Amino acid sequence: MIKEDLIYEILSVVEEIPEGRVASYGQIARLIGRDKNSRLVGKVLSMAEYYGRYPCHRVVNHAGRTAPGWREQRLLLEDEGVEFRKNGCVDMKRFQWNA
DNA sequence: ACTTTGACCGGTC
DNA sequence: TGACCGGCCAAAG
Incomplete structure (x- = not known):
């Protein structure tokens, strides 16, 4: 088991990630x-689905x-405009969320 | 109490 | 970036 408060804190932050942006x-x-x-x-994110609908695909x-x-993750991001390099990595330089 | 396991991280080269 | 490495820490066995 993982402490509830920790889960809440993490998910509340994930919820703040804007579209077309990723966080580490x-x-x-x-x-x-x-x-x-x-x-x-x-x-926590691996079980995020269980706790509700969160944009956990924006976390790399x-x-x-x-x-x-999780193959679908890449597609979800590309739909939001996030670009990938040939190697299959997100171009962090341009798409990392600056909170 | 000890060991292993992770959707990991920051230096360094 | 990428590879290599030591470090981190809660959880599960």
């Missing part, structure tokens, strides 16, 4: 004052890599 796990972790818990953020790792085993 570490970035989320920092925004909730837990800069060292980026891995937990990923864990620091290199701009999309989540493993």
Whole structure:
């Protein structure tokens, strides 16, 4: 089990990510004052569907890599205008959300 | 109490 | 970017 308050904090931040923008796990972790818990953020997001409808597809790792085993994520982002490089990574330089 | 496991991160080269 | 590496920390076994 993961603490409810932690889940709420993470999801409330994810909810703020604007369309056509992406955020990294570490970035989320920092925004909730837990800069060292980026891995937990990923864990929570992996079950985000269970807690409600959140734009969890706008979260990638620091290199701009999309989540493993989730092919749809890339399409969802492209629909919002986020561009990918040949290697399959988001162009963080241009699309990372500056909160 | 100890070990392993993750949708991870920041230096450094 | 990319590869390599040591660090992080809650959870589950």
